[in-house]
Amino acid sequence: MSHVRFHEAECIDSQQDHLFGFDDFWGDSVDARWHTAGNGSAAVVNGIDGGICRLTSGAVSGNSHAISWQDIRSLSAAKKAVLEAYVKLGASSVIDVRIGLYYDATHYIYFRFDDSADDTWKAVTDDGTGPTVADTGVAPDTNYHVFRIVTSSTSVTFYMDGVLVATVTADIPTEYLQPYISTATEENANKTADIDYIAWRQDI
Numbered sequence: 001m002s003h004v005r006f007h008e009a010e011c012i013d014s015q016q017d018h019l020f021g022f023d024d025f026w027g028d029s030v031d032a033r034w035h036t037a038g039n040g041s042a043a044v045v046n047g048i049d050g051g052i053c054r055l056t057s058g059a060v061s062g063n064s065h066a067i068s069w070q071d072i073r074s075l076s077a078a079k080k081a082v083l084e085a086y087v088k089l090g091a092s093s094v095i096d097v098r099i100g101l102y103y104d105a106t107h108y109i110y111f112r113f114d115d116s117a118d119d120t121w122k123a124v125t126d127d128g129t130g131p132t133v134a135d136t137g138v139a140p141d142t143n144y145h146v147f148r149i150v151t152s153s154t155s156v157t158f159y160m161d162g163v164l165v166a167t168v169t170a171d172i173p174t175e176y177l178q179p180y181i182s183t184a185t186e187e188n189a190n191k192t193a194d195i196d197y198i199a200w201r202q203d204i
Contacts, residue, residue, distance in 0.1 A: 019074075019204055024197040025051040035070030038182070039063035040190065053195040057095075057185040064184035067195070068102060073176035075101060077109065077151035081202040083179055084148040089113075090192030092140040095185060097193055099147045100124075102180030107173040109156055111147050113140045116186055123158040123166035127173045134158075136165035144196065 023031055025044050030053055036042035039058030042065060044051050057063045075081040083101055093115050100110025112122045112133075123134040138160055148159040151172070158166040179200055183193040 020201045022199040025053045038065035040065035055183045055193045057191040066182035068180045069178040073178045075177045078153040079202045081151045084199045086196040088144040088194045094187040095191040101177035103175040125171045127171045132171040134166040
């Protein structure tokens with residue numbers, strides 16, 4: 001049974017007023033649309049409904065690995081961008097994970113769990129002037145969760161498993177953004193993030 005939560009009609013009519021894309025990592029390799037980089041690896045492995053992309057950080061403290069569009073930035077917060085990902089962490093401690101939309105190290109919108117700084121998932125935005133951080137109140141675990149970000153030019157709402165967990169109204173980047181998920185280790189051991197699917201949408 002599929003665990004996909006992000007339902008969208010993929011027909012010509014549905015594309016007239018918005019852009020939509022989706023990847024549930026079927027096959028034996030990561031699709032060419034994705035760029036992966038870091039100290040570890042990204043691989044398609046058997047998962048809950050056919051395939052997952054497993055990000056592995058690398059086994060030395062500070063190692064990380066990420067998946068993105070490698071600077072192909074085409075999602076705008078002002079155009080009601082939506083990002084959704086179904087993700088499971090391999091560990092809930094000594095790990096640093098980001099799930100969201102990214103321009104560069106100072107312009108982004110994402111869920112963050114950094115065990116060196118956080119005890120719960122944070123909702124974070126940064127427009128280059130410094131981050132605004134909202135507490136979701138949700139502690140990390142090693143189960144699958146649906147992470148969903150919905151943007152506008154004035155606010156960003158963050159959902160976990162369909163529940164609103166944070167709203168941020170400051171420091172929303174105006175740059176065009178790309179999907180971005182990363183995992184990093186804070187000890188000398190690999191840390192993983194399993195991505196069952198990533199979906200994105202925005203108005204045109």
